[in-house]
Amino acid sequence: xGKHTSxxxxxxxxxxxxxxxAAGIGxxxxxxxxxxxxxxxxxMAERLAGTVADGRTVSVDGAAHYxxxxxxxxxxxxxxxxxxxx
Numbered sequence: 001x002g003k004h005t006s007x008x009x010x011x012x013x014x015x016x017x018x019x020x021x022a023a024g025i026g027x028x029x030x031x032x033x034x035x036x037x038x039x040x041x042x043x044m045a046e047r048l049a050g051t052v053a054d055g056r057t058v059s060v061d062g063a064a065h066y067x068x069x070x071x072x073x074x075x076x077x078x079x080x081x082x083x084x085x086x
Contacts, residue, residue: 019051028054030082034063
């Protein structure tokens with residue numbers, strides 16, 4: 001990650017063992033992604049949902065990286081349905 005100026009602090013915080021730690025998540029997880037998002041982002045959502053004990057993924061048709069902003073009504077319905085299961 002590049003700095004904007006030579007004297008600017010480097011705020012990059014390395015995060016290690018992400019997927020190993022994700023397996024320890026003990027609450028339901030919903031990963032919402034747009035169907036038109038990049039394959040690597042869709043893959044990460046599916047991997048997260050498959051890594052946690054109670055994970056699920058939902059794809060929003062006609063949305064890319066920001067389904068909550070691109071289709072807020074659909075996103076709200078998905079989230080509301082998920083929250084009702086808790």
